[in-house]
Amino acid sequence: MSEKIVNETICLKQYLSEKEYKEINQLEELCSSQDKTNLKLELDFKFSSRSTYDLGLKEINEFLYYIDDVLVAYLGISSFGGSNIGEINGMTHPDFRRKGLFKKLFKLAVEECQKRKFNKVLLLSDGHSNSGINFIKSTNSEYDFSEYRMKLLNKTKLESISPIKLRKATIVDGKEISRQNAIFFNFSEDCEISLEKDEELSEFTYMVELVEMVIGKIRVNFREQSAFISGFGILPEYRGRGYGKAALIEAVRIINAKTIEEIELDVECKNSTALNLYKACGFEEVSVMNYYKFNI
Template structure:
């Protein structure tokens, strides 16, 4: 009996569409349910920054593998804050593994990363994903660091603090935000007008102020009934004085005012100061995401 020839298609995109968002979500739910692991695909962020296809393909971020019009493998490239670092995460349908499908889109992604001259490329894998670690080892990935995904499970009573205040950032804060990103996250200190884009993403960056002086920042991304905290930092000269805890509590209070109590964030596992701060405010560890750097970048 002759073997059926399947119709296979690889789709390369700069941004995902609503349809592709749903397809990737469905595949993610299937994989995570079967493997008992988590993925960090940044799908909500990616959907929100999609651009009109008439602009033309400038950078490829999305790699989708279809068999008979069914999405069976996906890989995405994420790059944030002008850091020139590419983060790669993806998955393959359980019934289509060990067939080389993911390797095909991975090789295409590597070509794209080289074109974009990334200084560093990181491969992400849940700490419990044996298949993910096995693949990363096969492409010579080297362990770099790990992050906890943390979540605030219980509603807490938070009062406004008088020591610091959070002010919604405006266009004039762009250079200061870029400067702080360079200090906190080693991002290149390049000013970009991103606040209007943040509005479209339902994301708000707040400046942490002490006596009307910006001593840090914190960003909150809102969805219908949950939020994600990112980009949080206090300038070195103001650390160890309780300002970080006060800023986080004020952010939580502002979120709670919108009747939202499901709040998540990521924190590097080695950052004991931040870990203790989040735990003190009621956050608990959900999962561990390991980051591996590719040796040839």
């Protein structure tokens, strides 16, 4: 009997096609379900922003490993907002681990990071992922910081008498969103923002308004049974007055109106101000994501 020939293919992409997006999501669901861990792949943001970030530079962000046309390993580089920091996260199908597949993708990703001359490269792993942490240790990376994944568990009705309102951002808000991203997240203010909505992904940015004056923003990604909050910030001159809590309450109300049961967000563990805000609104830590600095 002749031995079966296995067709192995590595695909390098600048951004994801719809087919690849779905394949990676399916692999992520499988890995997360079996390992009981979380991944931070930024797929929704990458997919919805793919046209904005196609600037003709042909930078490689997506590394996909196929065996017989089935996706068995994936690695992604996330670098948004002109920060010159690359974040690497990925996964391997449980049946194809310890075969060196992810190591091959990682080597290619390191070469890409060197080519792009990142100031800093971070490797991400769920705090309970033994395989992820062991791989990162093999790269001699050093621990940098951690983020909590928080979920709205206490659904006690939140009352707000604040004049804070949320409205969906439009193309006119693009420059203001870029300005706030520079303030909140050290993004480059020149980084273009795409506000085109993908009907399937349903991701929206909302402007936080105080008597029709913009004082912050918040982004919500809707899925069938869940919503994820990100990109949240209040301008420095309006902090400490309860506007952040009022804006978060309004975002939760918008989400609840869609009868969505699960609401999540991420926050840096050392950010006590944000942690206290989220806890006051009923969010609790459910997992931790560790970031390790890789010596590029």
